[in-house]
Amino acid sequence: MILALAGGVGGAKLAAGLESALDRPQDLLTVVNTGDDFEHLGLSICPDLDTVMYTLSGRANPETGWGHAGESWNFLEALGALGGEDWFRLGDRDLATHVERTRRLRAGETLSRVTADLAARLGVPSRIAPMSDDPVRTVVETPDGDLPFQEYFVRRRCEPAVRGLRFEGAPAARMSAAFEAALADPGLDGVVVCPSNPYLSIDPILAVPGVRAALAGCAAPVVAVSPIVGGRAIKGPAAKIMEELGVEVSAAAVAARYRGLLDGFVLDETDRPLAAAIGSEGAAGARAPLRVTVEQTIMRTGEDRTRLAAQVLGFARLLHDR
């Protein structure tokens, strides 16, 4: 069994690759960041869960990475005409997910249950779970004050400088049942930290009580794929945030951020010169040494995803058998 930790677009791509690369797709559990979730227009919106669900069901918009392929925007246009808040792009098809999820959450179902059921109905062959059924909300600390995540990310287009991040609700949140069970499963063959934003996507998952300890202590190898390639983020504001926080924008800084949690780190070919230093500096505590491997990590096509996933799985198997 493979456990993947993911945020939105980049994480979803590698999860899709893992699904293809595994003999049995149901052996994959993708645990998804819910720090981006928010309530908008009375709806419970879970952007990362939806990106993963749409990607794994073959419905994702290939141009944006998020949202539905072949989406229409008539709801949003009509909402604008009524004076409603139309800054968050809600497509007509996508809206069905939010309306149905909101209805079921209000009826008392857990987010885990709703997520598993919606994914099954869309034909996702692997399993998807939120990191927690309890609300965790990422707050971005900026010179303009604290901003709820989507206010920062969508409405303000990541323009305000990030001074800090916090994950409200995290201290009281519990891991989702599937997440907790996977981490404790003796059949767990590996944990893959997907190439998602370390600050915005992976940190909220790590902020759920017990996750760091379970990762640090788990018998299966833990492997991360760097989302920073050649000193730049493949997508999204990771590089900008690292700069604003005074962190070097490099794959090495990502490895350092995960220090003590990883057995293996996957670096892009571009960053081959960093491999040795990361191997020696990134290792820490019980999980040392840190093994580093170099691959072509940029996923442009479905084949790229499957190939990278197969390489990551091979790397994990190698570490497992050590």
Next chain:
Amino acid sequence: MILALAGGVGGAKLAAGLESALDRPQDLLTVVNTGDDFEHLGLSICPDLDTVMYTLSGRANPETGWGHAGESWNFLEALGALGGEDWFRLGDRDLATHVERTRRLRAGETLSRVTADLAARLGVPSRIAPMSDDPVRTVVETPDGDLPFQEYFVRRRCEPAVRGLRFEGAPAARMSAAFEAALADPGLDGVVVCPSNPYLSIDPILAVPGVRAALAGCAAPVVAVSPIVGGRAIKGPAAKIMEELGVEVSAAAVAARYRGLLDGFVLDETDRPLAAAIGSEGAAGARAPLRVTVEQTIMRTGEDRTRLAAQVLGFARLLHDR
């Protein structure tokens, strides 16, 4: 000032005609049945208010009479794929109305306020108000048990026989402020009971405490247009319901239902032979005699609406000046 009482499609058409026929469209207030309103998928849906609003803003679907012109159905299709309840036809554009209204009602605004604002944003030149800001819910009593209105009307396609109707919440409901003010306004020139279903659309309005007394006592003439023509309903289940309730399906039965409330009754040319009997039998109490006029009442085109509205206004003026 003219006050129109309306349900859905037929009422909306005459309201549109009145708007065109009046020198100043803002002199028209259309008070709309809210007994059809319901909560569905977590949304507050007001079908008759929306039909009136879309019709008066030129957005109504000319083929169905309800819903948006040029509507798309991607939300509903996606909802079906997720296993959601898709029996109530919610179009993508229409959905914006429900989402925005629901959000504003939850934030504490009244239905009157939200309705007035949405109508203004859509460019409706006259005024629209719900009959009440308090919830009134039509329940259809059938051999299969009590059915919430939309369950009967849409999901069961009006198939169950109607044994009775009741309007839950009506005894505790108050007239909306605009409705109450119009009925008490010394400038009121006429009340038009639109050719809507007497049982499903007008009765709920009459069930709001104080409405019958205010109509019976108001100084302005009260005129109804028959929705039954030649023993058949122009649209919807009115004839079927009258049969099931053991009432003769005729314009005369409609006049009898409004007995004591009307000064004038507008009959279709087809029913000219009924005019004399309606005039003598329909009159009752303080408002006797009942004057009857005959017009071409079927509204196929915009010109039909305006012409009929002008005739109704002329008739009311005649009664006013008596």
